[in-house]
Amino acid sequence: MVPAAMTGLSMTDNKNRAPICLRTPKLCLWNREVVFLGTGYARQQPHRTTQERLTLCLNGTFTVRGRNSQPIQTRSCLTPSGVWLDHTVLDTRQAVVAIFFLPPLSQDYAVLGSLMREATPGVFYEHPDEDALIREALRIRNAPDVSAPAARQRLRNLLLPRSLRNAVLQDFDPRIVRTAQRIRESLRTPWSLDEMAQGVHLSGSRLEKLFKQQVGLPITQYRVRYRVFIGTILMALGHSMTDAAMYAGFSNSAHLSRCYRSINGLTPSAMFLQPPFLRPLIDESAFELVAPLLGRQVAV
Incomplete structure (x- = not known):
């Protein structure tokens, strides 16, 4: 068994008091993409994806379902929008994960799919440079002073090979x-x-x-997904769930919470209000999306 100190997982002290987080999870936000860098075993519940995503195993193991339902152990998995994601498709329960929420209507999913192995239609595994990508994700998660623009550049440099960064496959x-x-x-x-x-x-x-x-996904779900994204930026800025719901166009905080859970597989309270408390890295481009909603300039 790997000691918790080597995995970066949360643990309790010998009196079972509040969890001690050995590393701080990070949420990196830009104007069209999001990267979550975890520190503990994945807590997501089954949900339908609303964005193409690349999931990386930072520590532990995870499996993806292959043809004939055979499990494939891997360290990277690409999933499309609109797929029902549960443990039979991608089992991350024993993994510390990073999740790249790819930009909508971009070439990223098509390019990555051309480079990776197909598990089942639309689901791929084994990123060709996954070891380097995982190492870089860990460095960014563990670095005390990395900026959002620097994090994006470092990750994007490894996400797609230079020769395909301008490719149009879709x-x-x-x-x-x-x-x-x-x-x-x-x-x-x-x-x-x-x-x-x-x-x-x-x-x-x-x-x-x-x-x-x-x-x-349908237009109505795309609209909800974008509102949840805006609400996420606002909560990462420190706004309450009530204010984030109002600014993002939800009827109330309970409405935001339900939609957030249906899209991300966990509630915003579990993400923002429970230990281990995450550290947001918010790019100026994400600030610019919410500044008009707040009716003022948001200082970076």
Whole structure:
């Protein structure tokens, strides 16, 4: 058995008092992507993904389901949007993980999928440079003074090979890109499906079908995912769940909590209000997303 001091896991003292965290988990936030760098065994509950993600095993082991339901032990797993993620698909219960939430409507998932081995349709494993990527993720998690821009550059340098960073392996319909942009730019405006469809000269049913094909989830879920993302930035800045819910367009904090759990597999209280308390690294580009909502400039 590996000692807890070597794994970076949380533990209790000999009187079973509050958990002692040997390392601090980090949440890195940019304007289109998020990276979580954990310190303890994964606590996520089964949920449907709303963003393409790369999961890395920083310590311990995890398995991904292969064809014929055969378990594959690996240290990296790529999953698409819209997949039901539970322990039969990806079992991280005995792993300390890093999760890269990849930018929506980007080439990242297609490029990574071309480099990794397919476990089941849409799910891939074994990043070609996973050892170096894991080492860098651990360095960033453990460093006391790394900045968000530096963390992103260091991770992106290893995420995709230089030769494929400008590759275009997946074509996105410009009407879908415009619809997604409109949702992001009008966070608290409840545009109807027909109104959004008229803006890109499509019928509502055609827009809904194209959007789900290209993004992996319905328009309504994409809107909720983006609101949860904005709420996450606000809570990372120190705003209460009540204020974060109001600014992000939720009816109340309970509504935000339910949506957060359905998207991330745990509640915002478990992420932000329970030990081991995470340390956020917030890039200026993420500050710029929430500044207009707060009605003022946010100092970096």
